[in-house]
Amino acid sequence: MVVIMGAALLLLLAQSAVAASRAAAAADLAALAAADAARGITPGDPCAVARAVALKNNAAVRGCSQAPDASVQVRVELNAGPLLGVARGLARAGPPSGPAAVPRGPAADPRPGPAAVPPAVPPGPNAVPPPG
Numbered sequence: 001m002v003v004i005m006g007a008a009l010l011l012l013l014a015q016s017a018v019a020a021s022r023a024a025a026a027a028d029l030a031a032l033a034a035a036d037a038a039r040g041i042t043p044g045d046p047c048a049v050a051r052a053v054a055l056k057n058n059a060a061v062r063g064c065s066q067a068p069d070a071s072v073q074v075r076v077e078l079n080a081g082p083l084l085g086v087a088r089g090l091a092r093a094g095p096p097s098g099p100a101a102v103p104r105g106p107a108a109d110p111r112p113g114p115a116a117v118p119p120a121v122p123p124g125p126n127a128v129p130p131p132g
Contacts (some may be wrong), residue, residue: 019080027089
């Protein structure tokens with residue numbers, strides 16, 4: 001009897017972890033889609049877009065707010081079943097800000113520099129060794 005109770009408890013614990021992960025993923029996806037709409041990358045009202053994406057992930061938007069910097073915060077709820085109740089997720093998405101927003105790498109560097117050197121190709125199995 002103790003083993004069965006322990007197994008049931010572990011099963012409920014695993015189901016609650018899966019529900020929490022699904023709620024977090026639904027909130028992330030809804031916030032990302034809403035942020036794209038807020039920046040004008042995709043058409044539509046940001047909160048309406050968030051509701052549509054959450055609905056596709058079997059979640060319901062319980063809160064949606066847009067900041068002046070085009071970031072969007074979305075709160076969702078997902079029905080986790082009769083024993084577990086409701087799983088909640090919260091996510092915020094928006095344009096990058098601060099020093100991390102500056103593009104990095106050779107394509108973004110406006111300073112002139114040496115031309116890129118292609119990587120050396122290793123010799124194949126039939127390559128002739130250099131003399132010497």
